[in-house]
Amino acid sequence: MTRRFGRIAATTVATVLVAAGLSTAATAATLGTVKERGKLACGVNQGLQGFAAPDAAGKWTGFDVDFCRAVAAAIFADPDKVDYVPLSAEDRFPALADGRIDLLARNSTWTMGRETGLGLTFVGVTYYDGQGFLLPRSAGTFSSLELDGARVCVLSGTTSEANLADYFADNNMAYEAVLTDSPEATLTAYRSGDCNVITSDMSQLYAQRLELDDADEHLVLADAISKEPLGPVVRQDDARWATLVRWVYFAMLDAEELGIASDTVDAALASKKPDVRRFVGAEGGFGQQMGVADTWAVDVVRLVGNYGEIYERSLGEGSPLGIPRGMNQLWNRGGLQYAPPMR
Numbered sequence: 410m411t412r413r414f415g416r417i418a419a420t421t422v423a424t425v426l427v428a429a430g431l432s433t434a435a436t437a438a439t440l441g442t443v444k445e446r447g448k449l450a451c452g453v454n455q456g457l458q459g460f461a462a463p464d465a466a467g468k469w470t471g472f473d474v475d476f477c478r479a480v481a482a483a484i485f486a487d488p489d490k491v492d493y494v495p496l497s498a499e500d501r502f503p504a505l506a507d508g509r510i511d512l513l514a515r516n517s518t519w520t521m522g523r524e525t526g527l528g529l530t531f532v533g534v535t536y537y538d539g540q541g542f543l544l545p546r547s548a549g550t551f552s553s554l555e556l557d558g559a560r561v562c563v564l565s566g567t568t569s570e571a572n573l574a575d576y577f578a579d580n581n582m583a584y585e586a587v588l589t590d591s592p593e594a595t596l597t598a599y600r601s602g603d604c605n606v607i608t609s610d611m612s613q614l615y616a617q618r619l620e621l622d623d624a625d626e627h628l629v630l631a632d633a634i635s636k637e638p639l640g641p642v643v644r645q646d647d648a649r650w651a652t653l654v655r656w657v658y659f660a661m662l663d664a665e666e667l668g669i670a671s672d673t674v675d676a677a678l679a680s681k682k683p684d685v686r687r688f689v690g691a692e693g694g695f696g697q698q699m700g701v702a703d704t705w706a707v708d709v710v711r712l713v714g715n716y717g718e719i720y721e722r723s724l725g726e727g728s729p730l731g732i733p734r735g736m737n738q739l740w741n742r743g744g745l746q747y748a749p750p751m752r
Contacts (some may be wrong), residue, residue, distance in 0.1 A: 421663025439650035440700050443511055448490045451477035452510040455495040458616040459730045462525050467495045472723040473514040475713055476641055482712040483657050483705040497591055499566040502527050513642040518568045521604050528645045532655040535640045537736040538744050541611040547626050553632050557582040562595045562604035568608050568684050572635040596620055615730045644747050653699045659748035660706040664715035667739055671714045674707055689752045
């Protein structure tokens with residue numbers, strides 16, 4: 410009985426070790442490719458203020474852009490080692506699946522179907538959002554339940570299109586969907602009167618509103634009709650890469666919770682607190698386990714910032730969009746943003 414158990418245990422251990430070896434070989438692929446190339450290929454929106462947009466000089470800025478920069482900082486200690494690949498809503502997932510990009514950071518909603526059907530992995534919810542409606546103030550409409558008969562512009566091939574159909578059917582309201590293939594096309598249709606309402610994630614609506622010459626004459630309705638957990642996406646065949654990208658996101662949250670910011674990270678290096686010492690890489694050796702330097706989290710915060718810094722400069726009340734933190738506040742301040750401990 411003991412010998413038989415021993416043989417089973419040995420076989421089990423061997424199987425685990427073989428699986429681990431295969432996993433290590435397979436999952437080193439993306440990180441190794443990125444290091445060899447010398448740059449991260451990051452898929453972003455074609456142009457959405459606050460999330461990802463090039464300025465007049467061609468420099469990309471925004472919340473999602475900063476996430477790409479944070480991953481590059483963790484790998485290279487240089488946030489500028491990124492090639493930004495602007496993608497439409499329809500092209501974003503195929504571009505990731507076929508290897509044109511290493512990481513997709515393009516205000517994408519995490520759904521079950523996208524993971525089970527497309528072979529993708531969402532690494533976390535970097536922005537909690539909800540679908541809403543943008544329309545002229547002159548319409549005198551202040552609730553989405555008053556939109557019966559509206560002509561609604563919506564991006565084709567997105568969860569917004571499906572949510573729109575569900576919402577109007579559930580509330581026995583009629584509507585006409587005007588399908589567009591880009592945020593720019595949506596605004597063109599709205600300006601020309603082809604539609605009198607735009608629906609999308611509320612964060613995107615705030616950004617689109619700023620593109621209108623008479624922005625103050627348009628409003629985003631307060632009520633959301635869906636849950637839109639937005640987050641970065643990687644391929645499902647590389648668990649180690651997913652772990653690294655996920656913990657870059659968690660590190661930004663942990664830094665804010667620990668009070669570590671871009672201008673205080675050097676002081677954190679001298680801290681005696683165990684959780685801070687693990688964060689800065691003085692203990693734990695977590696960076697080496699992920700294939701990067703143990704100071705990876707320090708590089709992320711010093712070069713890009715913690716979650717709160719990134720949010721405020723691109724989306725927060727001090728930015729042109731002026732979106733309150735709300736659900737995206739830290740868990741201990743009434744929000745939903747929560748990271749596992751580094752230990």
